[in-house]
Amino acid sequence: MYFYKSKVSFVMTTEANNHKSTEMKAIKGKQEKTICVHEGEVTDTQFKGAVSPLFLSTSYPYEDVDEKRYPRYLNSPNPQNLARKVAALENAEDALMLSSGMAAISNTILTIMKPGEHIVLQNQLYGGTAHFITEELKALNIAFDFTDGLDVTDLERLIRPDTKAIYIETPSNPLLQIVDIAGVATFAQNNGLTSIIDNTFATPINQKPIDLGIDIVLHSATKYFGGHSDITAGAVAGKAATIERISNKAINLGGNLADFTAWLLERSMKTLSLRVHQQNQNAQQVADFLEGHQKIEKVNYPGLVSHPQHKLAKRQMKGFGGMMSFELKKDVNVQDFLSKLNLIKDSMSLAGVESTILLPSKTSHSLLTTEERQAQGISERLLRFSCGIEDADDLIEELENALHT
Ligand SMILES: *Cc1c(COP(=O)(O)O)cnc(C)c1O
Numbered sequence: 001m002y003f004y005k006s007k008v009s010f011v012m013t014t015e016a017n018n019h020k021s022t023e024m025k026a027i028k029g030k031q032e033k034t035i036c037v038h039e040g041e042v043t044d045t046q047f048k049g050a051v052s053p054l055f056l057s058t059s060y061p062y063e064d065v066d067e068k069r070y071p072r073y074l075n076s077p078n079p080q081n082l083a084r085k086v087a088a089l090e091n092a093e094d095a096l097m098l099s100s101g102m103a104a105i106s107n108t109i110l111t112i113m114k115p116g117e118h119i120v121l122q123n124q125l126y127g128g129t130a131h132f133i134t135e136e137l138k139a140l141n142i143a144f145d146f147t148d149g150l151d152v153t154d155l156e157r158l159i160r161p162d163t164k165a166i167y168i169e170t171p172s173n174p175l176l177q178i179v180d181i182a183g184v185a186t187f188a189q190n191n192g193l194t195s196i197i198d199n200t201f202a203t204p205i206n207q208k209p210i211d212l213g214i215d216i217v218l219h220s221a222t223k224y225f226g227g228h229s230d231i232t233a234g235a236v237a238g239k240a241a242t243i244e245r246i247s248n249k250a251i252n253l254g255g256n257l258a259d260f261t262a263w264l265l266e267r268s269m270k271t272l273s274l275r276v277h278q279q280n281q282n283a284q285q286v287a288d289f290l291e292g293h294q295k296i297e298k299v300n301y302p303g304l305v306s307h308p309q310h311k312l313a314k315r316q317m318k319g320f321g322g323m324m325s326f327e328l329k330k331d332v333n334v335q336d337f338l339s340k341l342n343l344i345k346d347s348m349s350l351a352g353v354e355s356t357i358l359l360p361s362k363t364s365h366s367l368l369t370t371e372e373r374q375a376q377g378i379s380e381r382l383l384r385f386s387c388g389i390e391d392a393d394d395l396i397e398e399l400e401n402a403l404h405t
Contacts, residue, residue, distance in 0.1 A: 016354050032089065032205065033273045040084035040266070042077050054078060054263040063103050072256050074098075079262035083235070085269055086225075089204040090217050092237035095260060096247055101200065101220025102128050102256035104234030106136070108216060109167075111249040112194050112240075116139040117164040120155050122147050124172040124181060124376065126198060126220075127364055152183040159191065162259030169198040170207075171313075174325045175358045175377055176300040178309035179309050181316050186211030200224070200351075205276040205342040216242060220303040223351035224322075226268050227275050275353060275389055282395065283387040288395045290326050295403045297327040297381070322387040323350060325360075327379055332403065334359065334381055340402035343390060350386035355395055358384045 030038070042052035055077040060069035069075050079097040098104045109132070113119055121133060123146045133144050143162070147154040155166055166188050170179035181197065188195035196216045197209045203224045208219050219225060221233035225294035234257075236246055250256070257265075280303075287301035301305075302313035303320030313320060328334060338346065338357065347356035348363060358364065361380045365373055370380070387395070 020368055029284060035085065035088045036273045037270045037334050039088040040081040040086075042081050052078065052081070052263065052266055054260060056259050072254060073251055074256050076256075076259050076334070078259045078266065079257045082257075082262045082266050082269070085266070086204075086219070087237055088181045089272075090199075090237040091204075091208055091210050092217065092243075093240040094243040095235055095237040096243050096250065097257040097265075098113045098233050098234040098236065098250060099219070099255045099257050099261075101126075101198075101222055101234040102132065103250070104218050104220075104236045104340065105129055105198070105251045106132055107246055107253060107255060108196065108218060108236050109137075109165075110134075110140075110253070112165050112196070112216070113137070113140075113142045114164070116162065118143040118145070118160050118162045119165045119167060120147065120158045121165060121167040122150055122155070122169060122172070124150065124177065125167075125169050126173055126200070129167075129169070129198065141284060150177050150179050152180055152187055155184060156187060159193075163191075163193060165194040165196055167196045167198075169201070171201050171302055171321060171323065173201065173323075174300075174358075174382065176302055176323060176325060176362070178302055178307075178308075178313045178316075181207070181209050181214060182212040185209070185215075188215070189213060201323050202317060202321055203272065203276050205273050206280065206321055207317045210237070212316060215239070221265060222349070224279075225232045225272060226265060227272065227351060227353055228268060229347075229349060229352035229354070231261055231265050231268065233261055276322070277319065278389045279387050280319035282389065282392040283324055284320065285392040285398070286385070286387055286395055287324050290324075290399065293400075293403060295329050295332050295405075297329050299326045300324060323384070324387070325382055325384045328381045328383065330381070332381075332405065334383075336405075337402050338383075341398060343394060343398050344385075347386070350384075352386070355388035355390060356386045358386075360384055363391045 044053045058071055062068050067075060074096055083095040104272055137144055145158040168179045168184055185195050195214045197214050198218045198222050199209055201219045216238040219235040221235050284303045287299050287304055290296045291299045291304060300322040344355045344357050352357050360378050361373055365378050
């Protein structure tokens with residue numbers, strides 16, 4: 001009883017009305033793996049525990065404090081500190097955590113774009129992003145165009161006097177095509193346009209778009225940041241002034257990341273670099289194996305020398321990622337192949353520590369007609385593969401058995 005009381009009085013005297021407990025350790029200048037583990041930690045000043053304490057409070061004092069705290073203001077301790085880890089990894093001035101990738105994407109586009117303006121987006125975008133654009137922007141009098149191809153000239157061709165921003169996503173889903181990030185960034189800078197990239201597939205471990213001149217980087221943290229298929233979250237990184245504008249929009253629209261999810265996500269991100277490096281390695285091995293297999297028509301992986309943009313990928317990526325897609329030859333029954341997989345699970349999502357597979361023609365791209373899919377290069381026999389951190393030999397053995405007829 002005495003101990004309990006003394007603990008409470010300690011909290012009251014040293015913690016009340018200040019935010020000491022949310023101080024972060026300064027680890028500037030450290031390497032990436034160290035940033036993954038330590039940047040943006042919440043310091044446990046009370047018990048000096050090794051991990052960030054979790055602050056679930058929705059109620060904070062408002063008088064005589066520097067910052068009015070409230071979770072929807074995106075400044076509760078765990079999400080706010082976690083954003084520093086994202087900013088450090090992306091070499092950005094600042095970052096913001098949101099409740100989902102789509103919350104990051106929608107809040108960003110709604111901040112950057114005003115009525116009467118125009119945005120150019122590459123085709124082959126994440127489906128949810130494409131839906132958001134086509135279903136929400138018209139009513140706001142924001143014009144948009146999707147490119148035909150993925151070259152900088154395809155974007156250039158669509159620029160009008162009222163164009164405000166360019167939006168790209170590379171490697172693309174599900175064909176793993178590569179967009180020239182520096183080329184897009186330079187074009188945007190020369191024409192006074194805001195450049196936005198969805199960096200979910202590559203992660204900052206493999207690709208740092210801000211170093212290549214991009215203005216705003218978006219993430220579905222549901223994917224590699226979370227990495228264990230159990231978290232929904234989003235992030236946006238960029239200049240401090242831009243992040244502040246997006247933050248002000250998000251305060252109005254809602255969509256803050258829940259404190260507990262931020263705490264879990266911090267734990268996940270400690271292993272981001274380790275996971276992604278392993279996934280890069282496994283994916284390269286699996287892609288090499290598939291490319292050499294007689295039952296495989298084609299493998300789309302930027303790490304393969306046969307990839308049409310392998311040189312560009314090498315220039316702008318430090319690793320080629322864990323995502324690939326491949327086409328089965330006509331004599332392999334797609335459903336038979338899928339039914340023989342055990343470790344590799346069917347999944348709509350991606351980027352977990354477990355390997356997963358998806359048939360775009362029957363799932364993510366099932367709303368398109370066969371002709372529309374063909375026009376995009378998505379055949380009925382194309383499979384998207386998200387490589388996990390299992391032993392690559394086990395993955396290859398399973399794929400080999402499933403291809404054996
Ligand atoms: C999943 C995903 C999104 C959307 O993220 P949510 O967290 O599901 O809202 C956006 N972009 C890419 C590339 C994705 O894979």
